Amino acid sequence: MKYTVLIYESEADFSARTDAKRQDAYWGAYRAYTKALTEAGVMVGGAPLQPGHLATTIRQRDGKRHVQDGPYAEAKEQLGGYYVIEVPDLDKALEWAARCPAASSGAVEVRPNLPM
Amino acid sequence: MSHAEAELAARTAYGRLLAYLAAGWRDVASAEDALGDAFLAALETWPRAGVPDKPEAWLLAAARRRLVDGARHAKVEVTAAAGLQMVIERVQHEVSSDAIFPDERLRLLFVCAHPAIDEAARTPLMLQTVLGLDAARIASAFLVSPAAMGQRLVRVKAKIRDAGIRFEIPEPHELPERLEAYGSGWEDVAGADARRRGLAEEAIWLGRLVAGLVPGEPEARGLLALMLHCEARRAARRDANGGYVPLARQNVARWSRGTMDEAEEILAAAAREKKPGRFQLEAAIQSAHARRAVTGRTDWEAIALLYEGLLRCAPTVGARVGHAAALAEARGAAAGLAALDALVPATIRTYQPYWALRAHLLGSLGRAAEARHAYGLAIGMCEDPAARAFLVGQAASA
Incomplete structure (x- = not known):
């Protein structure tokens, strides 16, 4: 089954990406996690995302477009990236999600993909 | 009474009451429901009427009434009818002799560890029935979604009832197997992968209970x-x-x-x-x-020897990696690495302690590129941020 692991990061996580003191640890942890997923043969895809302030959100209502700066919902933790993994069941998906660096600093959401 | 003492008292009372009801009724889920209702009734009644002299006897009587009413209303199946008779007899016995009700928690524990029960559900079932922990907390400790854990527990309780699993102390020759089923749920208390995080106290409490109940x-x-x-x-x-x-x-x-x-x-x-x-x-x-x-x-040589004995009776992947670590300390990194190389690849592919040890041994043998690769995997599979930071430090100096 395919699952998407959605990574919600705190402000501190986002700033660690470019902070000279913390960026090695930050990227090192994600590189290692990605490598572990790949070598275990469960990695399907994924992407890191730029912070929420670079997001643009669009809504179409009654034929009118509403474009707004920022993410669709303001929250303390923001979507920072995602992985798509292929594992036998939810238990295995949760095992991998718990190993994601964001699990101990922000939050990690696991959703089964809709089979298409 | 401190908070911890109060919790212990509540736990003891809950486990004993549930075990006694479930053993008589042979239906863990109904016994839980009835006991839950009895606790609710106590919450309503006791503040008004005062706490009864024997609160446990009161709760037991209330739960039994609920079980009997429930069985009368539902279609009484043959097995349930037998259980009903047994409970009624016990009530009469207790009323006539005023005996303190017997401790049936060991029977309940061994039902939870029964070979017919799904292995993954055994320890959670013990925690829920004998300790009264809620499903959400158990789910977190076992890294399972609370809804899935709830369903698993419901399924195994239905199996205990429908398959007619006996509430009996196993025969002496069955005892080691059941104990193993009980114990293997708790191995990780050692903290190897922190899976049972936060449940060490509960594990020890159950461990004391079992050791006290089967002293032989x-x-x-x-x-x-x-x-x-x-x-x-x-x-x-x-x-x-x-x-x-x-x-x-x-x-x-x-x-x-x-x-x-x-x-x-x-x-x-x-x-x-x-x-x-x-x-x-x-x-x-x-x-x-x-x-x-x-x-x-x-004394690593002694530890390596103990691991050899352990591998003869329980050759788990954890024991094999522990053995390799002891060999490395006793006889050098090459000996440890040789033991790791002998492991079946499929068993260690996503086993984090294997990669952490392998990285360490490769590093001390000066095989830097291979060490970095192994450290990468060990760090990527690490769940605990403190252990991850430690490995990152190790990798940098490898």
Whole structure:
């Protein structure tokens, strides 16, 4: 089954990406996690995302477009990236999600993909 | 009464009441519902009418009424009818003799560890029925979604009822297998992968209960000694900044002497039975590590030998990796690496401790590129941020 692991990061996580003191640890942890997923043969895809302030959100209502700066919902933790993994069941998906660096600093959401 | 004492008292009462009801009724789920209703009734009644002289007897009577009413209203199946009769007889017996009701928790524990019960559900079922922990907390400890854990528990309880699993103390020849089923749910208390995080106290409480209820079974004591030895080092596993400290670098002054002494006494008592087994061996390995507090050194050759004994009776992947680590310390990194190389690839592919040890051994053999690769995997599979930071530091110096 395919699952998407959605990574919600705190402000501190986002700033660690470019902070000279913390960026090695930050990227090192994600590189290692990605490598572990790949070598275990469960990695399907994924992407890191730029912070929420670079997001643009669009809504179409009654034929009118509403474009707004920022993410669709303001929250303390923001979507920072995602992985798509292929594992036998939810238990295995949760095992991998718990190993994601964001699990101990922000939050990690696991959703089964809709089979298409 | 302190909070911890109150919790212990509640736990003891809950487990004993549920075990007694479930053993008579042979239906854990109905007994839980009835007991839950009895607790609710107590919450409504006791503040008004005062706490009864024998609160447990009151709760038991209320739960029994609920069970009997429920059975009368529902279609009474043959097995349930037999259970109903048994409960009624027990009520009469208790009223006539005024006996304190017997402790059936061991029967309930062994039902939870029954071979017919899904392995993954055994320990959660014990926690829920004997300790009264809620499904959400159990789900977190086992890294399972609360909804899925709830369904699993419901399914196994239906199986206990429908398959007519006997609420009996197993025959002596069945005992080791059941104890193994019970104990294997708790191995990770050692903290190898922190899976059972936050449940060490509960594990030890259950361990004491079982060791006390089957005093003739040395493996039950071995398991308790194992848990206590691991618990004794809890404080030493983190430094002042919350950083991870591996066993070999732990400050022995921070190990709990009282807990270690208790573990040693229990293990010695188990050894006097002269029936060695898996948990006694695992406890003996921890006991050998604990000797460092006295002698200032670790006898790795002795530990490697104990692991060899353990591999003969319980060849788990964890024991194999532990054996390799002991060999590396006793006879050099190459010997440890050779033991790791002999493992079946499919069993260690996503087993984090294997990669952490492999990285360490490759690093000390000067095989830097391979060490970095193994460190990458060990870090990527690490769940604990403190252990991850430790490995990142190790990798940088490899």
